[in-house]
Amino acid sequence: MIHALAGGEARSAGELGKQFNSAQPTISRHLKVLEQAKLIERSVEGRVHLFRLRQKPLQEAGAWVERQQRFWNGALDQFETLLNRGTP
Amino acid sequence: MRASERAEVRRHLAASPARVFAAFASADVVAQWLTPAPDVKLTVLQLDFREGGHYQFAYDTPDGQRMLVSGVYRNIETPTRLVFSWLIEPPDVHAGIESQVTVSIAPSAGGSDLLILHERFERADANLRHAEGWAGALEQLQRLLTKARQSL
Numbered sequence: 001m002i003h004a005l006a007g008g009e010a011r012s013a014g015e016l017g018k019q020f021n022s023a024q025p026t027i028s029r030h031l032k033v034l035e036q037a038k039l040i041e042r043s044v045e046g047r048v049h050l051f052r053l054r055q056k057p058l059q060e061a062g063a064w065v066e067r068q069q070r071f072w073n074g075a076l077d078q079f080e081t082l083l084n085r086g087t088p
Numbered sequence: 089m090r091a092s093e094r095a096e097v098r099r100h101l102a103a104s105p106a107r108v109f110a111a112f113a114s115a116d117v118v119a120q121w122l123t124p125a126p127d128v129k130l131t132v133l134q135l136d137f138r139e140g141g142h143y144q145f146a147y148d149t150p151d152g153q154r155m156l157v158s159g160v161y162r163n164i165e166t167p168t169r170l171v172f173s174w175l176i177e178p179p180d181v182h183a184g185i186e187s188q189v190t191v192s193i194a195p196s197a198g199g200s201d202l203l204i205l206h207e208r209f210e211r212a213d214a215n216l217r218h219a220e221g222w223a224g225a226l227e228q229l230q231r232l233l234t235k236a237r238q239s240l
């Protein structure tokens with residue numbers, strides 16, 4: 001399901017049902033679980049429910065380590081500059 | 089709490105452990121270096137350097153953004169070890185993530201070896217991790233069901 005939505009485009013429950021050759025209630029149940037887990041988001045257009053993969057939570061998980069690594073490396077560069085100037 | 093991710097930075101410094109340790113302990117000195125880049129200005133709003141004491145740092149970037157970081161000094165062992173919590177305040181993308189910094193300083197070849205370990209704890213992203221696990225399990229289940237149907 002995640003792969004089916006990975007293109008970034010919104011797909012309807014009907015389209016996803018056809019792709020997986022699954023009964024609509026099964027598809028709806030799966031979509032609901034993924035929505036509750038905040039992995040996908042739902043928008044409603046008339047009677048059609050569209051589902052889209054949420055990009056942010058997956059990217060955010062990986063970015064934290066990189067950010068802190070950059071932070072501390074940058075801070076230590078400045079600390080070394082300070083040491084070279086003879087302070088503190 | 090269990091560490092889920094960690095950033096690790098090591099650096100050999102041409103200064104004694106006592107001097108390196110002291111650089112973490114005073115607001116005046118911290119303000120001169122503890123920022124990610126020279127153009128990010130740090131204002132030390134609070135720095136109560138004792139176990140249980142709080143700190144709060146404000147970081148101002150050239151484009152006018154302000155990031156606030158705060159925490160508590162959990163363990164102070166002059167001059168070898170320092171542990172403090174690290175919480176980025178809203179509206180940052182990483183706001184609310186509980187993390188902890190452990191600074192270890194050892195004497196080495198005329199200076200010090202410094203290790204900074206920045207660990208992030210499970211709680212903040214537990215939902216996401218569990219969700220990923222579940223999503224994987226559901227996909228496998230779906231593949232099995234599809235296979236079963238095709239073989240009928």
